[in-house]
Amino acid sequence: MFVFDLTNPLTLLLVVMATALLIFLGQEIKRSSVAIVPLIAFLGLLIIHVVQVSSLGTELAYLSGKIYKCIALDLLLILITFFAYLWVDDLEAKKNNIKSIDSSLDWFWKEL
Secondary structure (H helix, E strand, O other): OOOOOOOOHHHHHHHHHHHHHHHHHHHHHOOHHHHHHHHHHHHHHHHHHHHHHHOOOHHHHHHHHHHHHHHHHHHHHHHHHHHHHHHHHHHHHHHHOOOOOOOOOHHHHHHO
């Protein structure tokens, strides 16, 4: 069974760099639609990893530990990219003088 292993240091470095570049691009052009791309990708990876761990047979039980680590890393990356999306959405809303999706984190953005 193929597992997209995010716990591999090189893969993790490349994924984090690509995510940071997309978030930086979204921040520079002030478009939240660019910043949501990694969030959707990590949600897809989470779904794939959950399906893989739920369909493991007894002969592939040794992969469960690796997949559980990937799920934990997926959840962490989803949390980080979600906050980055909210930040870019706030920047886009301020640029266009419209109400953002969620303004409950205004106290957090003021501290940055």
